[in-house]
Amino acid sequence: MTAMIRSRPLVIDAHRDRNVCLHCQARPFSVCSVISDADLERLGAAAVTVTVQPGHTFIQEGDPAEHFFNVTAGTAKLFKLLPDGRRQVTGFAAIGYFLGLAVSSSYAFSAEALDTVRICRFNRPKLRALLDDFPALEKKLLEVASNELVVAQEQMLLLGRKTARERLASFLIARANLLPHCAGHAPDGAKERIHLPMTRSDIADYLGLTIETISRTLSRFKAEQLIEIPNNAEIVVLKHETLDNIATGMT
Amino acid sequence: MTAMIRSRPLVIDAHRDRNVCLHCQARPFSVCSVISDADLERLGAAAVTVTVQPGHTFIQEGDPAEHFFNVTAGTAKLFKLLPDGRRQVTGFAAIGYFLGLAVSSSYAFSAEALDTVRICRFNRPKLRALLDDFPALEKKLLEVASNELVVAQEQMLLLGRKTARERLASFLIARANLLPHCAGHAPDGAKERIHLPMTRSDIADYLGLTIETISRTLSRFKAEQLIEIPNNAEIVVLKHETLDNIATGMT
DNA sequence: TACAGGCTTTGATCTGGGTCAAGGATATAG
DNA sequence: CTATATCCTTGACCCAGATCAAAGCCTGTA
Structure with a gap:
């Protein structure tokens, strides 16, 4: 039934x-x-x-x-x-x-x-x-x-003028800001766990990139201790401010 | 005064x-x-x-x-x-x-x-x-x-997924369709003279490209007899349909 | 007529991100 | 537990469009 x-x-x-x-x-x-x-x-x-x-x-x-x-x-x-x-x-x-x-x-x-x-x-x-x-x-x-x-x-602005790194950072920050608590003001210490109901392919098509670039860039963020990736559908933002600076091209 | x-x-x-x-x-x-x-x-x-x-x-x-x-x-x-x-x-x-x-x-x-x-x-x-x-x-x-x-x-869609050639074609077609007469239905024969009050730099920043790419692509369109460029502020569309096909990625 | 300043065009070279290819992780079905 | 499928990651290589550089070409001024 x-x-x-x-x-x-x-x-x-x-x-x-x-x-x-x-x-x-x-x-x-x-x-x-x-x-x-x-x-x-x-x-x-x-x-x-x-x-x-x-x-x-x-x-x-x-x-x-x-x-x-x-x-x-x-x-x-x-x-x-x-x-x-x-x-x-x-x-x-x-x-x-x-x-x-x-x-x-x-x-x-x-x-x-x-x-x-x-x-x-x-x-x-x-x-x-x-x-x-x-x-x-x-x-x-x-x-x-x-x-x-x-x-x-x-x-x-993102699609026309930002680099792959800036696009991903923008995406993660936007997702983090959807979270209920203190939108946009999380310090670099606080862990924000964001949920991604979409696949890497969807993210790629959203950011005007390919899945390979999404994957590589996320791996790099992880290597730089900016994020953690507990599983494919979740990402923990470790350094909100740093990512925010990357997102707005201030790097 | x-x-x-x-x-x-x-x-x-x-x-x-x-x-x-x-x-x-x-x-x-x-x-x-x-x-x-x-x-x-x-x-x-x-x-x-x-x-x-x-x-x-x-x-x-x-x-x-x-x-x-x-x-x-x-x-x-x-x-x-x-x-x-x-x-x-x-x-x-x-x-x-x-x-x-x-x-x-x-x-x-x-x-x-x-x-x-x-x-x-x-x-x-x-x-x-x-x-x-x-x-x-x-x-x-x-x-x-x-x-x-x-x-x-x-x-x-243009900024995320189209090539330089497709972006320029889209831009020219959109401009041509602003003209009063028969929007969007001009045959490949009819000449449409479009006015461009903006510089190449503005077009580049609109299409997510550089002025050099704008210039090169327009030159190529001219060489292919798709357009004429009487002066920097005007372009004559010679083959509306062909450009439209390029714009929508049907090439 | 000459000259200055700002666009635009064209050529040579470089590179960020795409493409191609191989493997790894997870999940659902049998 | 194994098979099959789907998604994700990583590496090697390539190319469309960016960057760098040097002329052209208007338009206005004197």
């Missing part, structure tokens, strides 16, 4: 709860945080909860953009392809991420689940109605879009 | 016309297009018209973001710098461009006028008031931000 469900790439959760949003773990991290508790039922009614299995591509670049998504659990990679298969990962969508800003009539990117991903799905008309009814939601989306643009420009 | 004005980097236009917006050349291309004629006076009252001389940096990355701008004439380059001077041009802002989306509390980029640039300047509180009074304006900004994100992701 569970095996059967496991084998299906997309699962639309059967039993709908009118209070899904009220108990949602992702709410404080997402655009939904601007909706008051009183209006949550309205929000929940517009959304469909979907579970995506690891490796499944649930948004295909170029497809008509009928749905918008909010990630409530897991992580997805967002990417664009060239005809010959070259890939650029444009970002990773984790809990709270609103998917569907970089969208006109069709999706500008594809999205694939890295692990088991849970999403809230809205169709266009229902989202439109929500935005009309809750101006705060529209304002929040604009704010989120602005932040995404800042991040995108930072990534252009 | 004119010489004196020329020497000042920023000129705030003295004689304010309450109907500035009504006769604005940039309106059809800008976010202001969603404001009805009846409300135009309100819009004009919130804006200050400013002229920026070529070469002047009128937005400095990191400065507190007190103003938002709308370009009404000329072109500016938007860029980010690394401490050692490496530069990434993240875009070019021409007529109708709204400056201030990639902004949190401080500017995420610098902006420098390439030629004489005219801008409408809004301060934060006044823009906030306009957005509250005209929800259509907020919706329009979200739409514009979405489009910018699509463009930004396309640029990440």
Whole structure:
């Protein structure tokens, strides 16, 4: 039974709860945080909860953009392809991420689940109605879009002008800053254990490098005692400040 | 007299016309297009018209973001710098461009006028008031931000995964598609004359290359009869389709 | 007409990161 | 426990584009 469900790439959760949003773990991290508790039922009614299995591509670049998504659990990679298969990962969508800003009539990117991903799905008309009814939601989306643009420009600087070493350092620092405690201010002593749900190949495609360069550069960081690599999915940042200096080209 | 004005980097236009917006050349291309004629006076009252001389940096990355701008004439380059001077041009802002989306509390980029640039300047509180009074304006900004994100992701693909040849072809095609007539559908026969207000150095910093590579690649395109270069600020696209195929990696 | 200063082009050489290739670690299936 | 697959690491070598260097070529000034 569970095996059967496991084998299906997309699962639309059967039993709908009118209070899904009220108990949602992702709410404080997402655009939904601007909706008051009183209006949550309205929000929940517009959304469909979907579970995506690891490796499944649930948004295909170029497809008509009928749905918008909010990630409530897991992580997805967002990417664009060239005809010959070259890939650029444009970002990773984790809990709270609103998917569907970089969208006109069709999706500008594809999205694939890295692990088991849970999403809230809205169709266009229902989202439109929500935005009309809750101006705060529209304002929040604009704010989120602005932040995404800042991040995108930072990534252009990385892709256009940084060395492999600087790119990896930037990536590790950005990941470390996602951690709840004292973002961006960890001293060189404190150990920060960061989780990497993506493969080396995904990191390479995100940073405009190859897996070999990722591997070599991480090995070098390890040799320099800047990081530890307990396993492939985790990295311990030993010297946050030093890595931060490398990331910003101050070396 | 004119010489004196020329020497000042920023000129705030003295004689304010309450109907500035009504006769604005940039309106059809800008976010202001969603404001009805009846409300135009309100819009004009919130804006200050400013002229920026070529070469002047009128937005400095990191400065507190007190103003938002709308370009009404000329072109500016938007860029980010690394401490050692490496530069990434993240875009070019021409007529109708709204400056201030990639902004949190401080500017995420610098902006420098390439030629004489005219801008409408809004301060934060006044823009906030306009957005509250005209929800259509907020919706329009979200739409514009979405489009910018699509463009930004396309640029990440270019910077992360395209060859020098593909980058230049992409740039020329994007410029050609800015031309009013039949965007994106010019046959290989038709001549499209594109204007380049920026230097080779700016193009290099936009495409993550060096001026030498820009120059060599353009020379090669010329030798292959794909383009003509009547002067440094203009390029005639002879084979749009062929360049488009190069741009998308289909070669 | 000459000269200065800033772009741009072109050539020669170098190198960071890509490509190719071999092995090692982990994981899931049988 | 072994087989097969997938991912990761490391080494040897190569090349697209960077760097270094030297002319051209405008445009404005006098």
